[in-house]
Amino acid sequence: METPLLNGEVIEDYAPVRSWKEMKSMFWTETVKIWKIAGPLVFNILCQYGTNSITSIFVGHLGDIQLSSVTISLAVIGTFSFGFMLGMGSALETLCGQAFGAGQVHMLGVYMQRSWIILWVSCIILLPIYIFATPILKLLGQEDEIADLAGQFTLLIIPQLFSLAINFPTQKFLQAQSKVSVIAWIGFVALIIHIVLLYLFVYAFDWGTTGAAIAFDITSWEISIAQVIYVTGWCKEGWHGFSWSAFHDIWAFVRLSVASAVMLCLEVWYMMSIIILTGHLDNAVIAVGSLSICMNLNGWEAMLFIGINAAISVRVSNELGLGRPKAAKYSVYVTVFQSLLIGLFFMVVILITKDYFAVIFTSSKDLQIAVAKLAFLLGITMVLNSVQPVISGVAVGGGWQALVAYINIGSYYIFGLPLGYLLGYKAKLGVKGLWSGMICGTALQTLLLLIVLYRTNWSKEVEQTTERMQRWGGQAIDSAKNEDNN
Known part of the structure; x- marks a missing residue:
């Protein structure tokens, strides 16, 4: 990453790209920059995903009830809170990245502390969901035996919820400065220790x-x-x-945090809802089983693009803070193009192996046939999910969370979800209809976001970033710093 605007040092923006040679040079430069950040972040996210998966694997050897209970706790309660907390922490991603680019490095620690306060309060707000997990899960239709054990497990992982209030802001603080290798190493070491602890606590003790x-x-x-x-x-x-x-302008910070939380939660919860809707279809066992296999594969691909999402957010926010509109624009175009190619590659792999990949998860011939019939929809989802998270990362980097939240509400919950319900239940297309309708919602959201990107005035974004830094990182905060020192 380039040195930010410090001590009067000015870093020139890209010159306009006018030839194929200039385009290749710009493309390679941006590719190196984005993957230098994205590589370690993807690795760290895979380690975190592995922590949940390995927990389920160890518990799975205790019995079916234990496996179902822990999986339900982590997938429903855990995912709900994770999405909300990640969203609340994403405001820090915007401000830290832009402050670092603008040379206001001293503000990063203040922003991080401000986010710690907000996320700690968020944990307290989420606490009733953990305390009353058992009745909530029963209300969602879970069997009493599974809901009771899942509720007990959920109560025991309340400390993990509060760890997110420290984890997410600290991680965003490091990401903004491209200190991502340390995040990857911490995640890897923690995964190894987690395996050892699971063996000791679950089996040895x-x-x-x-x-x-x-x-x-x-x-x-x-x-x-x-x-x-x-x-x-x-x-x-x-x-x-x-x-x-850290307590200055905290309400303005809260508003941006809430907008981020709404934006990301609407995305995370959208695909969760298909599992709940599928559970009420005829022959729900096959429908839920086949969809779960597809969602499992889609989840692994999603981990890759969550890392790219964070990386492009850092790139855009840093470049806007540096006052380099062309660099911000080019980084977006290059990343969207590369992500689309990756998504197309995964789609081709899925379509080629559609009759075989389900064998990894099940020996049931009925399930394998059902999965093969859904492979085309899985391929389309993988393509859409390759572009959509990148654009969401751009939104976080530019501070557009409120706009994207409105787009998500309209695309997902006013258009996609009702269409999926009509196709799945009224047109009696089952899980194919549900999934097709929700894919249409994702496609509409992606199209609208691409239009927003196309119409973005990056020079104006730089001006808005400068105003934001002056309001939250300028003289008011500097004077507050002086008060702390006196």
């Missing part, structure tokens, strides 16, 4: 699902504490100790 919950909590706090230690010990430019400045 025979603590069962209680042991799995304790291991989950310890691993989550290991990651958070390790990141904080690195920030306070090795990030002297961005961290200047605790400051009362």
Whole structure:
């Protein structure tokens, strides 16, 4: 990553691309920059995804009830809170990235502390969902035995919820400065330790699902504490100790955080809803089973693009903060193009192996046939999900969360979900109809976001970034810093 605008140093923007040679040079430069950030982030996200998966694997050997209960707890309650907390933390991604690019590195620590406060309060707001997980799961139609054990497990992982209030802001703080390799190493070491803890607590000490919950909590706090230690010990430019400045303009920060949370939650919960709707179809066992296999594969691809999402957010916010509109625009175009190619590659692989890949998950011939029939829809979903997260990352980097939230509501919940319901239930197309309707919602959202990108005035975005930095990182905060020092 380039040195930000510090001590009067000015970094020139790209010249207009007018030839094939200039385009190749720009394309390669941006490719190196984006993957230098995206590579470690993707690896870290895969490690985090692996933490959940390995927890389920260890618990699965205890029995079917234990596996179902822990899976339900992590997939329903855990995913709900994870999406909300990740969204609330994404406001920091916008502001830290833009502040770093603008040379206001001293503000990163203040923003991080402000986000810690907001996310800690968010955890308290989410707490009733954890406390009353059992009745909530029963209300959603889960069997009593599964809901009771899932509720007990959910209560035990409350400490993991509060670890996210430290984890996400600290991670965004490091991402904004492209200090992503340390995030990857912490995630990898935590995954290894998590496996050891699971073996000790679940098998050696025979603590069962209680042991799995304790291991989950310890691993989550290991990651958070390790990141904080690195920030306070090795990030002297961005961290200047605790400051009362974190409480300044906190409501404006909350508004941006809520907009981010709504934007991301609407995306995360949209695809979750298809599982709930499918569970009420005729022959629900085959429908849910085949869809779950497809969603599992789609989830692994999603981890890749969540990493790219974070990387393009860092690139855009840094370049806007640096006052380089062309660099921001070119980084978006290059990343969208590459992501589309990756999505097309995955679609081709799925279509070629549509009669075989389900064997990895099941020996049931009926399920394998059902999965093969859904492969085409899975391929289309993978293409759309390759572009859509990248554009969402651009939205976070540019601070457009509120606009994207409105687009998501209209595309997903006013258009896509009702259309899926009509096709699945009224037209009696079953899971194909449900999924097709929801794909249409995603396609509409992607199209609208592409139009927004096409019409974006990047020079104006730079002006808005400058105004935001002056409002939240300028003289008001500087004076507050002086008060802290006196």
